[in-house]
Amino acid sequence: MSEARPLPASLATARAVAVPILPLRLRGVGLRLGGAVILDGVDLDLGAGGCTMVMGPNGAGKSQLLKLLHGLTAPSAGTIDWNGHAPQAVRARQALVFQKPVLLRRSVAANVDFVLRARGLDRSRVSALLDHVGLAHKAAQPARHLSGGEAQRLALARALATDPEILFLDEPTASLDPASVQAIERIVARAREGGTRVIFVTHDIGQARRLADDVVFLHRGRVAEHGPARDFFRQPRTEAARRFLDGQLVV
Numbered sequence: 001m002s003e004a005r006p007l008p009a010s011l012a013t014a015r016a017v018a019v020p021i022l023p024l025r026l027r028g029v030g031l032r033l034g035g036a037v038i039l040d041g042v043d044l045d046l047g048a049g050g051c052t053m054v055m056g057p058n059g060a061g062k063s064q065l066l067k068l069l070h071g072l073t074a075p076s077a078g079t080i081d082w083n084g085h086a087p088q089a090v091r092a093r094q095a096l097v098f099q100k101p102v103l104l105r106r107s108v109a110a111n112v113d114f115v116l117r118a119r120g121l122d123r124s125r126v127s128a129l130l131d132h133v134g135l136a137h138k139a140a141q142p143a144r145h146l147s148g149g150e151a152q153r154l155a156l157a158r159a160l161a162t163d164p165e166i167l168f169l170d171e172p173t174a175s176l177d178p179a180s181v182q183a184i185e186r187i188v189a190r191a192r193e194g195g196t197r198v199i200f201v202t203h204d205i206g207q208a209r210r211l212a213d214d215v216v217f218l219h220r221g222r223v224a225e226h227g228p229a230r231d232f233f234r235q236p237r238t239e240a241a242r243r244f245l246d247g248q249l250v251v
């Protein structure tokens, strides 16, 4: 597996950063789905730069929170403010990678080319992007023949093709082998170093320790804790987070 290389500056797209979309500010955000309260009274402030790991037990509302931040769903209460912009208005400046990558039934290269073409970006960047995620040698293969880890790297290449200011990742390494996990983490770390703001959902405590600048711990649809990663891992303030870090069932 080839080492993730930073995209050459000449191949990176010029970001349309007339007005930055950070900080992000949530106040009293609630989400109801089918009569159930999924998120409740979420206040959150995220500044520019770094990697925020979103953690919490199954059903805590992590995936739904990412969807709200990315403007795929609207909150039932409260406000989500990307430095004065509504989530829908800045979605094109962000990218979201799901746990199960959504790929086109085309070749690996065509999957990246599609994104570039759709956005009117430089299509000659396909090979640099595939090289960046270690998939240059698979360019002509059908994407559906990729392994789970390879497919996830292709999903990342598609996400990075738009040079997003915000990269949302929802458990992108669940069920991958250790080498694939490492490859994905390297690519994410490079994106972060390149100035992309990363918001990453994981259940993998080791991964969170490796990548996090700060941790948001969600529990029952609320932000139970948000703070610097070292404080969270050394001394979680809530019983739920303590149990979570101990590997105990948290309900």
Ligand SMILES: Nc1ncnc2c1ncn2[C@@H]1O[C@H](COP(=O)(O)OP(=O)(O)OP(=O)(O)O)[C@@H](O)[C@H]1O
Residues within 6 Å of the ligand: 033, 034, 036, 038, 056, 057, 058, 059, 060, 061, 062, 063, 064, 065
């Ligand atoms: N369309 C829906 N209608 C009703 N409830 C829903 C809907 N979608 C999600 N939920 C519920 O919202 C809650 C939060 O879901 P979410 O997917 O955000 O959890 P999560 O923290 O990402 O969990 P996991 O770690 O299992 O991925 C869950 O209890 C889920 O069952």
Ligand SMILES: [Mg+2]
Residues within 6 Å of the ligand: 062, 063, 064, 170
């Ligand atoms: Mg989820």
